[in-house]
Amino acid sequence: KETFGGIYTALVTPMHEDGSIDYDSLVRLTTHQIDQGVKGFYVGGSTGEGFLLTGEERQRVLETVVGAAAGRAVVLAHIGCIGTMDSIALAKHAERQGVDAISAVVPFYYKLSPREIQGHYEAIMASVAAPMIVYHFPGATGVSLSLDFYEGLSRNPQCIGVKFTSLNLFEMQQIRARCGEDFLIFNGHDEVYASGALAGADGAIGSTFNIMPGLFVGMHRLLSEDGWKSGRTVQAMQAEANRVIAHMVGYDVIPYEKYMLYLQGIVRTPTARQPLRRFTPEERSRLEAFFESSGA
Ligand code: NAY
Numbered sequence: 271k272e273t274f275g276g277i278y279t280a281l282v283t284p285m286h287e288d289g290s291i292d293y294d295s296l297v298r299l300t301t302h303q304i305d306q307g308v309k310g311f312y313v314g315g316s317t318g319e320g321f322l323l324t325g326e327e328r329q330r331v332l333e334t335v336v337g338a339a340a341g342r343a344v345v346l347a348h349i350g351c352i353g354t355m356d357s358i359a360l361a362k363h364a365e366r367q368g369v370d371a372i373s374a375v376v377p378f379y380y381k382l383s384p385r386e387i388q389g390h391y392e393a394i395m396a397s398v399a400a401p402m403i404v405y406h407f408p409g410a411t412g413v414s415l416s417l418d419f420y421e422g423l424s425r426n427p428q429c430i431g432v433k434f435t436s437l438n439l440f441e442m443q444q445i446r447a448r449c450g451e452d453f454l455i456f457n458g459h460d461e462v463y464a465s466g467a468l469a470g471a472d473g474a475i476g477s478t479f480n481i482m483p484g485l486f487v488g489m490h491r492l493l494s495e496d497g498w499k500s501g502r503t504v505q506a507m508q509a510e511a512n513r514v515i516a517h518m519v520g521y522d523v524i525p526y527e528k529y530m531l532y533l534q535g536i537v538r539t540p541t542a543r544q545p546l547r548r549f550t551p552e553e554r555s556r557l558e559a560f561f562e563s564s565g566a
Contacts, residue, residue: 274371274431274454275472275494276309277486278346279479280317282527283331284537289544291327293334295537299480300338302536306483307491309473310344311335312373312433314360316410317477317524320348322543325356329363336367346475350374350405354390358397365398373403373433378411384419395428402428407435407458417441417448424449431472433458439469446470460486461515464508467493477523478515481530485511517560525549526557533561 281303284295300311313335314320314328323331332347339345347369349360354377361372377390395402404423408414423429431454434442439462446455446469457466460476463486467474479486489507492500518526525542529549532540541548549557 271452271454271472274309274344276344277307277473277479277483277490278310278312278344278456278475279303279308279483280312280315280475280477281335282477282480282524282531282537283318283323284528284531285539285541285543287539287541289541291323291331292538293330296331296334297338299531299536300335300343303479303483304339304342307487308343308479308483310346310370311339312346312348312475315348315373315375315405315475316407317480317527318348319524319543319546320350322546325360328360332364332367332369336369344371345369346371346373346403348373348375348405349394350377352377352379354393357390357394361394361398361400365400369400371401371403371430372398373405375405375407376411376413376415378413382413384416387413387415388419388423391423391429392426395426399428401430403430403454403456404432405435406432409436417444420445421448424453430454431456433475434466434471435459437462439465442466442471443469461508461512463511464489464493464504467504468498477527478511478518480527481534482511482514514564521549521553521557522547529554529557530561533558 284292286292313332347364349372351357364372433456435458455471457471457474460478463474485507489504529540531537
C-alpha cells in the first residue's frame with residue numbers, strides 16, 4: 271500500500287497541430303506533474319487517447335514518460351486492447367521498460383462471458399511478472415463486472431487492485447469488503463475523490479489531475495496525515511475542483527484539459543486526435559475567460 275497509494279495523473283498525450291505526438295511537451299508535462307507532488311502516472315489510458323494511438327505510439331509514449339520520470343514516480347502502464355494477444359505484446363514491452371504495474375481495461379465491443387474476461391486477464395498476467403490493476407469503467411465499456419468476478423481475480427496475488435471508474439461508491443466499498451484490505455482501489459472519478467477516499471480508496475487515477483494536481487495531492491496528504499480531521503478542508507478543496515469539473519462537463523474532457531494545459535503554458539498546442547474535436551473560437555474565448563477568472 272505504501273508503494274502504490276496516492277495520486278496518479280492519467281496523462282494526456284500532447285500533440286502538434288497535425289495530430290502527431292509532441293514528445294517534448296509530454297516530457298514537460300511529466301516533470302511538471304512530479305514537481306507538483308503526484309505519486310505517479312497512468313499512461314496510455316482513456317485520457318491518454320490510448321485507443322486512438324497506434325501500438326508503436328503507445329510504446330513510445332510509455333518510454334518517454336518512464337525516461338522523464340527517471341525513477342521519481344510510480345508508472346502504471348495501461349496496456350489494455352480488445353485482443354488478448356495485442357495486450358500481451360504491450361504488457362511485455364511495458365515490463366521491459368521497468369514499469370511498476372500494468373493495467374488493462376475490460377475487453378469491450380464483443381459480448382464476452384465472465385469466464386472469457388477472466389481468461390483474458392489470466393493470460394496477460396501469465397505472460398509477465400508485473401502486477402496487474404484491472405480497469406473497471408462500465409460507463410465506457412458497457413461491461414459491469416460482478417463482485418464475485420473481483421473476488422475470484424483478487425485470489426491471484428499478481429492481481430493487486432482495481433482502477434474503479436464509476437460513481438457507484440457502494441460497489442467500491444463492497445469490493446473492499448470482498449477482496450480484503452490489501453487489494454488496492456484507485457478512485458477513477460475525480461469529482462468524488464474525497465467521497466471515494468472515505469469509501470476506502472487507497473488513491474486515485476484521474477484526468478483532471480493534469481490541470482489541478484495540487485488540489486488532489488493536497489487532499490490526499492491531508493487525509494493520510496490526520497484522517498478525517500481535515501474533512502472540512504478536503505470538502506472545500508473537492509468543491510473547488512468540482513467547480514472546474516462542472517464547467518468541463520459542458521465541453522469535452524480531453525480537448526478541455528488540453529486547452530487548459532495550453533493556457534497554463536505546459537503544452538504547445540491543444541490538439542487532440544480526430545474524432546476528438548477542436549473548439550470553436552467562441553468556445554475558446556469562453557474557456558480563456560474561465561481560466562482567467564479561476565486559474566484552473
Ligand atoms: C483514464 O483511463 O485516463 C481515466 O479513466 C482517468 C479517469 C477519468 N475518466 C475519464 C473517462 O476521463 O478523471 C476521470 C474523469 O475525466 C473525471 O472524473 C471527469 O469525469
